[in-house]
Amino acid sequence: MAGDTIRFGILGCAEIARKVSRAITLAPGASLHAVGSRSADKASSFASANGFPPAARAYGSYDAVLDDPDVDAVYVPLPTSLHVKWAVLAAQKKKHLLLEKPVALNSAELDLILEACESNGVQFMDSTMWMHHPRTAKMREFLSDSQQFGELRKVHTCFAFAADPDFLENDIRVKPGLDALGALGDTGWYCIRAILWAADFELPKSVIALRGPILNTAGVILSCGSSLYWEDGKVATFHCSFLENLTMDITAIGTKGTLHLHDFIIPFEESKASFSAATESGFTELVTGWVPKPSEHIVMTDLPQEAHMVREFSRLVASIKNNGSKPETKWPTLSKKTQLVLDAVKASIERGFEPVEVAI
């Protein structure tokens, strides 16, 4: 039924919007309805190239998308510095909001966005796709199993990729006026989210950035890392970078178990993904091998993870639209916690690697 299908508008024709357009096409309960660009021609070309249905609209402005009464929800992949303006405006126009990460330049900006969503009764979700892969739920089961995993003690995450010279010169993610958080916002966001996810979203008490972050001449972070500390003694570390070979690791170590995966953000393959889980690992009698060995768990998926995300977002929006439900607060809360830690890491770097308390 048409009433059950959430109609999406997209603000801008960013590269990542191609993938999310496909996801909206694939996801049950969602459809592509509009795209807006500063150039109407660009919007038209984007719509043609990305499977928009014939009735979809291509607008020459972002405002036109927000003013289209048939648009239920918007996906916003604009540069981070533009998020606060367009996300707040979208919420004010009662558009539900799927916002690309990093969601804001800092927590104060994010608060403006979240307050606008809350006061306008619209759903907020950030576009951290891997959170929605069925593998993630399976891994969460393992981490939550006190017999299999025990108590979490240590997490290490990494997201690096080797940006090419053109990226390092021209991409929005190295421009202080566009995505001023650089690698910390782009790749560090995922590392921090994964650490929080492993910690069941308990915020660390404090962070201390690692020394030796690499900045470009404009002062944007190209590579950095941090340690994170919890009240109960849990410790986490991460490394994020534009300057190394593509690497996407989560290692979560508990008192009884260990989780490993090396493709947490983009699985190696679209239709199946795996992780390694070890429980009460020990040695053979003469310590010449492991008993038991870690086991590999394979999770198949009929939909790409980004389509799972769109489906879940659309389900929440449909429930608000059709049943008068309240927006789900889980998603803005996770975004806020991620941003708070990110802000603390940035502050620690700026203060010469001093410990910084995570604001609550």
Add this chain to the structure above:
Amino acid sequence: MAGDTIRFGILGCAEIARKVSRAITLAPGASLHAVGSRSADKASSFASANGFPPAARAYGSYDAVLDDPDVDAVYVPLPTSLHVKWAVLAAQKKKHLLLEKPVALNSAELDLILEACESNGVQFMDSTMWMHHPRTAKMREFLSDSQQFGELRKVHTCFAFAADPDFLENDIRVKPGLDALGALGDTGWYCIRAILWAADFELPKSVIALRGPILNTAGVILSCGSSLYWEDGKVATFHCSFLENLTMDITAIGTKGTLHLHDFIIPFEESKASFSAATESGFTELVTGWVPKPSEHIVMTDLPQEAHMVREFSRLVASIKNNGSKPETKWPTLSKKTQLVLDAVKASIERGFEPVEVAI
């Protein structure tokens, strides 16, 4: 020929000596000749239970092993606090020295051992077995390949195991008078060695311990971690512990490649071991998968890694004994570098997590 076979004496009947006895039996060019314990009965039982040949000697003291003119080399698995005494004495008695790790309580003690070895012309090697696995050489080839791996930028290592309550109460590794370095000496030794190995044994300039180390009531480290920094911007982190599920990771990230393995100290299986190598990893067109994917490399071995170690040590000793060669300086140098970093991490913990320069 008998002259080519290096005859080993073992000081003490430590659990690990069972594994090394088997390795001496398996390794070409090596044979078990003597074992000494404070109890002659215990030495006899050990010899019987561990495949010593009928002509082998079981002594009621360590001195007797050192005084046996037929012993070419000794393996010393005594508690770390006893190393300096017995290792120096062994060298003075012209016994070549295979010394269990951690080799010494600090660099000053290690210097006494290394000076004794040098002045007496005996070979020194620490018993870091994984260094001798053929997999390690294969991985080193990958790391050294500027096309496949590029320049090393980041290393993360971890060695944790879940010690049982009896270990945490009674093991020599939690006793300040025996193995006072605790988890840093026992598991951290491997982490530091692996980091140095990945860095082709270039020493870091400084280290900063991570906060939140866990000590027992006697002040011995049960869990800790550190960051390490090189002049050229390389960064490493490690975590070592007695308090978590068995985990043995190396992640080395270069500008063009990534190395992963999860069983670097004890391979999952004795006869084959693998590692994952990725080069110029990228994404499919819509960023829905990896191209190319990391590849798994399997390395078969006819000998356990500890037998490779004994074979290499025996080869060096035979070359000294039969050809008048000089001792190989590579092995004491690696031990010294590992100890220097370990000392710096310990100092950083003791000084409240301040940066500590690595002494040269």
